[in-house]
Amino acid sequence: MRAARMYGRQDLRIENVPTLGSPPPGWVRLKVEAAGICGTDLEVYLNARRSKEPPLAEREPLTMGHESAGVVVEAGPGVDLPVGRRVAVEGHLFCGECFWCRRGDYALCVSLRSTGQGADGGLAEEMLAPARICLPYSDAITPEEAAVTEPTSVAVRAVRRSRLEPGSTVAVVGGGTIGLLVAQVARLRGAESVVVVEPVAERRALAERLGADRAVSPDDAEDALKDLTDGVGPDVVFEAGGRLAAVRSAVRWTRKGGRTVLVGVSGDTLDLNLMSFLLGEKELIASLSHTYDVDFPEAIGLLESGKVDVRPLITDRIGLEQVVTHGFDALHQEPAAHLKVIVLPNGQPA
Ligand SMILES: [Zn+2]
Ligand SMILES: [Zn+2]
Numbered sequence: 001m002r003a004a005r006m007y008g009r010q011d012l013r014i015e016n017v018p019t020l021g022s023p024p025p026g027w028v029r030l031k032v033e034a035a036g037i038c039g040t041d042l043e044v045y046l047n048a049r050r051s052k053e054p055p056l057a058e059r060e061p062l063t064m065g066h067e068s069a070g071v072v073v074e075a076g077p078g079v080d081l082p083v084g085r086r087v088a089v090e091g092h093l094f095c096g097e098c099f100w101c102r103r104g105d106y107a108l109c110v111s112l113r114s115t116g117q118g119a120d121g122g123l124a125e126e127m128l129a130p131a132r133i134c135l136p137y138s139d140a141i142t143p144e145e146a147a148v149t150e151p152t153s154v155a156v157r158a159v160r161r162s163r164l165e166p167g168s169t170v171a172v173v174g175g176g177t178i179g180l181l182v183a184q185v186a187r188l189r190g191a192e193s194v195v196v197v198e199p200v201a202e203r204r205a206l207a208e209r210l211g212a213d214r215a216v217s218p219d220d221a222e223d224a225l226k227d228l229t230d231g232v233g234p235d236v237v238f239e240a241g242g243r244l245a246a247v248r249s250a251v252r253w254t255r256k257g258g259r260t261v262l263v264g265v266s267g268d269t270l271d272l273n274l275m276s277f278l279l280g281e282k283e284l285i286a287s288l289s290h291t292y293d294v295d296f297p298e299a300i301g302l303l304e305s306g307k308v309d310v311r312p313l314i315t316d317r318i319g320l321e322q323v324v325t326h327g328f329d330a331l332h333q334e335p336a337a338h339l340k341v342i343v344l345p346n347g348q349p350a
Pocket of ligand 2: 095109
């Protein structure tokens with residue numbers, strides 16, 4: 001079968017790999033119908049390493065892809081998902097037994113691996129996954145939309161962790177896929193006003209189309225946020241861009257006593273003046289990915305009900321053979337021109 005395998009820095013090869021065997025107990029084999037590429041994947045592609053793991057070149061090549069939707073073609077022993085069932089794959093392979101798993105914080109598992117990041121993922125014709133992280137979805141959404149469940153569940157978790165209260169004022173820094181999803185979910189969870197801060201004009205327009213009250217450029221943000229909040233500042237500021245300057249701004253713009261939520265991924269070190277942080281009694285909250293049992297089902301529900309619309313976020317649909325040229329290279333070379341790139345490894349789903 002064909003798969004997009006990561007060998008090292010900017011060395012992703014679309015190649016033949018052995019057909020996957022029968023799934024072990026509790027696992028399923030899926031025909032991948034749609035798989036998204038996101039900023040985290042691009043980071044891995046460009047830098048060939050993630051903080052916790054040795055450089056990819058020192059390991060076996062890995063099939064990338066952590067935003068996958070597929071159809072069950074074979075179920076291992078003890079699995080009650082029927083063949084033919086369409087599922088969205090949450091992606092975390094966790095032990096289920098450690099301190100954090102017992103608390104339900106699976107993304108903090110001591111032995112966490114993820115599909116496409118530590119385990120073979122969905123940028124392939126087929127993949128293997130534990131059945132418990134394969135969640136069925138209804139005909140209300142397409143496989144493409146189902147593949148966007150993963151980033152949607154990132155937004156669901158971030159809004160949950162922000163302890164957003166109805167009537168809150170919210171700013172979202174970064175109008176990429178995650179930022180635009182956070183803005184939608186925050187509105188649904190009762191935010192009274194949502195402002196998206198984003199440098200690209202087309203994305204600002206999209207943010208307003210998707211329900212943000214206002215979208216402003218970073219240069220205008222400080223004044224706009226003060227205006228909208230009578231000089232107080234937003235109750236909650238989500239940082240969904242992952243750039244250090246944006247994180248600094250997000251903390252600064254958060255009102256005294258408010259909360260800044262880090263959703264964007266960054267390897268940078270933040271220098272924070274502790275006195276001004278203390279005098280503002282601000283909270284800095286990190287939100288990491290999602291859980292299969294709370295965030296992911298909630299995200300599927302939001303997509304099925306149409307309350308969150310991911311269709312305008314899908315800018316590209318490509319085949320597996322185009323993953324490098326029209327996927328990773330496109331996202332790297334023209335970041336402003338693409339949001340969610342969807343790969344259809346088996347062609348257009350029926
Ligand atoms: Zn992602
Ligand atoms: Zn664990």
